[in-house]
Amino acid sequence: MRALRLNSWKSEPVLEDVPIPEPGPGEVLVQVSAAGACHSDLHLMHDFEAGALPWAPPFTLGHENAGWVHTLGEGVDSVEPGQPVAVVGAWGCGACAHCRDGIETYCERPDRAPVPGGGGGLGLDGGMAEYLLVPAARHLVPLPDGLDPVDAAPLTDAGLTPYHAVRRSNAKLGPGSTALVFGVGGLGHLGIQILRATTAARVIAVDPRESSRDLAKTCGADLVLAPGDDLVEHVREATAGHGADVVLDFVGSDETLAAGAASARQLGDITIVGIAGGTLPVSFFGVPYEASVQTTYWGNRRELVEVLDLASRGLLHTETTLYTLEDAGQAYRDLAHGTVRGRAVVVPHDSYQP
Template sequence: MRAFRLQDWLTDPVLTEVATPDPGPGEVLVRIGGAGVCHSDLHVIREFEPGQLPWRLPFTLGHENAGWVASVGPGVRGLEPGLPVAVYGPWGCGACDRCLQGVETYCERPDQAPVVQGGAGLGLDGGMADYLLVPSARHVVPLPDGLDPVTAAPLTDAGLTPYHAVRRSWAKLTPSATAVVIGIGGLGHLAVQIVKATTAARVVAVDTRPEALELARRSGADVAVAAGDDVAAVVRDETAGQGADVVLDCVGSDATLSLAVSIGRVLGDLTIVGLGGGRVPMSFFSVPFELSVQTTYWGSRPELVEVLRLAARGLLHTEVHRFSLDDVTDAYRALEEGTLTGRAVVTP
């Protein structure tokens, strides 16, 4: 089968031929229908030197995956060949407190997991291939009626990650609240929809690109403002001077975090969504009182089920740009150049 593999650190991945795996006990082989192209892959490809990550090379990229059950190993029940499924990407030990809660992103026994702090496409073979071998049936989630694998694939990360961030702030997203989403890309355009679908809060969207701001409006944003304008003034006007109850920074840079702090409300939430960086200047007066600042990583398996059901009901729509597996390098190039709006999905 074909697979898009990272062969060595700080080198471009290559499309190559590898053997199609056979599922062993408890394993599931998924025929890939869609694999999302995520910006975090570029961090893995471009930034990490040998020894920085506890992963072995080579491995196939692709951590946003959906398709159809191809075959199952001994002991697997309830997953028949041909069943459309999504794959929960983070793979923990399955036995610690966090894994038992379905939050395998925060596995507390990573030495017992298939790969330390990773999963499909992150240290182990992912879905940028014709087939994906999933090491446990618990990571395979049947798709609700009306949802196809191409649509579902990006929801496993680009949908799940902002959903987890929004969900943890639900108590602050009241009908009188305002949420600000900074960066309307693959995660951001879904973050806007998630806030609108699950709360009654108003949404202000911020981006540098006119096409991204238009996508934000189509996604339900009440206000879309260019980052070059006085965003803080706009937010003050929209909130009667109080600031945003929840800020979701889907970029993660010094500039966006500085903006986020300047528009946050006392007792509000500021969450960095995705694999971003940046610094928050901390002092007694530099941050609104009791503004909680946190990072999140992906989401839980039960939350993935909720995201898929929202999409099946038509409440979430991913702006998808399809690429064949032969054109996967073009997809990553477009992502790196910033010419994509929405999410690129590779469809073997």
């Protein structure tokens, strides 16, 4: 089969022919319908040095995946061949306290996981291929009726990650509250929709690109702003001087973190989701009183079930730009140049062929 492989750190991925995996006991082989191209993959290609992570290339990229169950390993009876499924991306040990709670992103025994702190497309072979080997059936979520796998694939990260961040701050997003969103890209445009579908908050979106600000309006933002010296003033004016109850930073640069902290309300949440490498100094006078600053990473299986339900009901829609597997390298180049509208999604198969 064809697969887009990252063979070494600080290199471009290469489309290669590799053997089709055969599932062992407890494993499932999925025929990939679609795999999302995530901005974090660019960091894998260009920024990491040997030893920076507990795993290393070579591996197939693609950690946002959906498709159809193709072949079952011995002992698997929870899914059936031909069944459309989404793949939960973080693969923990399955036995520690966090994994038993379904929070495999924060597995406390990574030494017992298939790969420490990673999963498919993150140290192990991912879905930028015709087939994906999933090490346990618990990592599969059957798709609700009416939800196409091509639409489901990006939701496994680009939908799940903002959903987890929003739900974490749900108590602060009631009537009269304001959520401030930095970055209306692959995650941010879904974050706006999730806020609209699950909270009563007013939504302010910030992005330097006019096309992304237009997308924010389409997704339901109440106010759309461009970054600049007067950004914080505009946010304060729009919130009667209080500031934003919840700041969701899908960029994570020095500039967005500083603006988010300056725009936050006392007792608010400042949640850093993007990994642009910025830092936020925290001191007694550095952030509003009793403001909480946190990072989040991905989400859990239960939350993915909820995200897929929202999508199947038409409450959540991913703006996608589709690429063939042969053009997957171009998808990442477009992503690096900031020319992708919404989420880049690679489709290895033209149609389902059981």
